[in-house]
Amino acid sequence: MTDAILPDEDNRAIENGYFKKGCNPFAQTGRSKLQNRRASLNQQIIKQMRMRAGAENLLRATSNNKVREMVVLELSYVNSNLQLLSEELEGLNSSVEVYQNVQESTSIPLIPLGLKETKEVDFSVPFKDFIQQHYSEDGSNFEDEIADLMDLRQACRTPSRSEAGIELLSTYFSHLSLLDSRFFSHTGQMGIFFTWYDSFTGVPACQQNISLEKASLLFNMGALYTQIATRCNRQTTSGLEEAIAAFQKSAGVLNYLKETFTHTPSYDMSPAMLSMLVRMMLAQVQECLNEKTVLPGIRNEFFCLVRMAQEAEKVAHTYEQAHQSMIQQPIKDNVPFFWSTMARVKTTHYRSLAHYFVATALLDHQLGPRDDEDKQEKALAQLYDSIPSGNSPAYILKNKEERRRIGKAHLRRAILAQEEAIRCQSLCRHLRKLDVLRDILQAAHQRSLAKFTENDAEDEFTDHMDAPDIVPKTEHKAEMEMPASTKVKVKDFFHKLGPLSMFSAKQRWTAPRTIRLHTEDHDLGFTLKGDGPTQVQCLDPLCPAAKEGLKEGDYIVTVKDTDCKWLGVGEVMKLLKDVDEEGVDIQVVSMMDSGLPMSAKSATYCGGIPKTYSMICLAFDEDDKISKARKVTKKPSFLSWGLKNKQKSASTLSLPTADYPGTLPWGKQRATFPSSNNGALY
Numbered sequence: 001m002t003d004a005i006l007p008d009e010d011n012r013a014i015e016n017g018y019f020k021k022g023c024n025p026f027a028q029t030g031r032s033k034l035q036n037r038r039a040s041l042n043q044q045i046i047k048q049m050r051m052r053a054g055a056e057n058l059l060r061a062t063s064n065n066k067v068r069e070m071v072v073l074e075l076s077y078v079n080s081n082l083q084l085l086s087e088e089l090e091g092l093n094s095s096v097e098v099y100q101n102v103q104e105s106t107s108i109p110l111i112p113l114g115l116k117e118t119k120e121v122d123f124s125v126p127f128k129d130f131i132q133q134h135y136s137e138d139g140s141n142f143e144d145e146i147a148d149l150m151d152l153r154q155a156c157r158t159p160s161r162s163e164a165g166i167e168l169l170s171t172y173f174s175h176l177s178l179l180d181s182r183f184f185s186h187t188g189q190m191g192i193f194f195t196w197y198d199s200f201t202g203v204p205a206c207q208q209n210i211s212l213e214k215a216s217l218l219f220n221m222g223a224l225y226t227q228i229a230t231r232c233n234r235q236t237t238s239g240l241e242e243a244i245a246a247f248q249k250s251a252g253v254l255n256y257l258k259e260t261f262t263h264t265p266s267y268d269m270s271p272a273m274l275s276m277l278v279r280m281m282l283a284q285v286q287e288c289l290n291e292k293t294v295l296p297g298i299r300n301e302f303f304c305l306v307r308m309a310q311e312a313e314k315v316a317h318t319y320e321q322a323h324q325s326m327i328q329q330p331i332k333d334n335v336p337f338f339w340s341t342m343a344r345v346k347t348t349h350y351r352s353l354a355h356y357f358v359a360t361a362l363l364d365h366q367l368g369p370r371d372d373e374d375k376q377e378k379a380l381a382q383l384y385d386s387i388p389s390g391n392s393p394a395y396i397l398k399n400k401e402e403r404r405r406i407g408k409a410h411l412r413r414a415i416l417a418q419e420e421a422i423r424c425q426s427l428c429r430h431l432r433k434l435d436v437l438r439d440i441l442q443a444a445h446q447r448s449l450a451k452f453t454e455n456d457a458e459d460e461f462t463d464h465m466d467a468p469d470i471v472p473k474t475e476h477k478a479e480m481e482m483p484a485s486t487k488v489k490v491k492d493f494f495h496k497l498g499p500l501s502m503f504s505a506k507q508r509w510t511a512p513r514t515i516r517l518h519t520e521d522h523d524l525g526f527t528l529k530g531d532g533p534t535q536v537q538c539l540d541p542l543c544p545a546a547k548e549g550l551k552e553g554d555y556i557v558t559v560k561d562t563d564c565k566w567l568g569v570g571e572v573m574k575l576l577k578d579v580d581e582e583g584v585d586i587q588v589v590s591m592m593d594s595g596l597p598m599s600a601k602s603a604t605y606c607g608g609i610p611k612t613y614s615m616i617c618l619a620f621d622e623d624d625k626i627s628k629a630r631k632v633t634k635k636p637s638f639l640s641w642g643l644k645n646k647q648k649s650a651s652t653l654s655l656p657t658a659d660y661p662g663t664l665p666w667g668k669q670r671a672t673f674p675s676s677n678n679g680a681l682y
Helices: 009-015 030-061 065-093 124-134 139-156 163-183 210-231 237-260 271-294 302-326 337-364 373-381 393-398 400-427 435-454 544-548 569-576 643-649
Strands: 194-197 204-207 513-517 527-529 534-537 555-559 584-589
Touching: 030 065, 065 337, 124 139, 124 163, 139 163, 163 210, 194 210, 204 210, 210 237, 210 271, 237 271, 271 302, 271 337, 302 337, 302 373, 337 400, 337 435, 373 393, 393 400, 400 435, 513 544, 527 569, 534 555, 555 569
Parallel strands: none
Antiparallel strands: 194 204, 513 584, 527 534, 555 584
């Protein structure tokens, strides 16, 4: 969240390694202020939602008319506050200026994603208890490892806007896979609640499932890539290449999130929303590719102008697809109006540029004897789906009046498109603040008007024609790229527990048993196999070890107080070669049967990763029963907090807090809160 480090006092905390990779939550940069404000809004939103839930519960429970009138008044007040908080959060998502490069003032701003906020998580007590109960080891021996893990997670809440920040998030993401196998069994709960706030609505989602933590971390990784991209200087080739790579990686991460983690409880990570975000990222990639093409300048030459027209139309086409996905329900109710308006402005702006380039190619250039006529005919034929007025490309190229007529038609479309872009910009108060966007739109509009005036004749009375659409085409297509940084090799914090393939949450082990080994004729009475830990096999039932309680299939974990979980057969045999008549103590463990079968209410899986379900804002009705054939009702928008939904929402009994979410009896009615994003609704 920060780009600078405060000097002196705050740097003392950095020196001890707490803030990793230059992450400093105290640095007062513009971006950190926005993120801090987002965190504050999230807390205010959940507070208002709890007040609303309490008022609805009272409204449902009382029959006193005077009390009901007071509750209805309170509900209207709370709903108004929620609407204002929602608009303020939308304003934060519309604040793009602070993310742009400070040296750049001649390019249209790009849209970044804001980071999801989360609450602190204390792993210490649950992990110590689990280590004691499951691995039969003293949890206090792992205090340093647990503290390092919590420091790493805390640092991930404020990643720097650089590759170091990406590496930080990737490191924690890699550790989560190890933690999932080491501590999180699908047959039980750890008692650790992960709370993350929706990036667009601020509504919290709280679960004990570590999949929510993984999915939210991937979302923040994709968001951080967008912030890196918008920070690049797009007036240089290297800056544009960095922005293109960052946006492509962002699209790759978000697409991976969509395909891997399904039924996420937070709507900003729903498949529909992620699909829209991927389209928006690819549109911004295409825009940067177009800027890279025009950066050296556009030559006033026929083939160059035709090519640039199709390149500009390709940008307009990708933004049009992004805009169409933004205006679909229910995405429309959750996406900032600034985003959809910006996508529409860029669609019309780049489409007008495409028509301007075609008009310039037709009006400023005539087919000469030295020109390649066949090549120009082919270029003009590929420019349209159908040739204007049914004429052949050769006729248009050779006829000066026809070129002039079609060129003016393209100029008219360019002027109308620029006027539409300027009108759309004026409709959004956040877009009106972008002076650079207004200047670019007005300059393009004036240029098209000047070109039209230059080629307009007062004595021309021919019928006006409509210019045909231009076929989008590009030599550099925007593509998603899955960054390699998502798979970082890390050292397991809990390496001392043993190999993860054996000592995991899925495997159940007996408590360590101490066996006194003696030899008979220099023979221990058993053989060993395996490479960490070693396993007892071919046990002689009459040997002293068997009499001491050793069983075939036991795993040796210590010899003479030496940890053997990671030692192979040869290394263990070296420790046992000096066994004399007095013998030596070893500790062994036995693998128990697999855990209990998965509960019918457990999360389902996709790609080996559990689907998650929200545990926040859930409630039930004592009188209503859900039948198996019940139809799923349409989710209400986060903005639909008016009293017209009072009767539906009045069935809520309580709203669990983010710190202690309540569980519901199976088969009870859920209230229609915006945060109760059940996976089945997607």
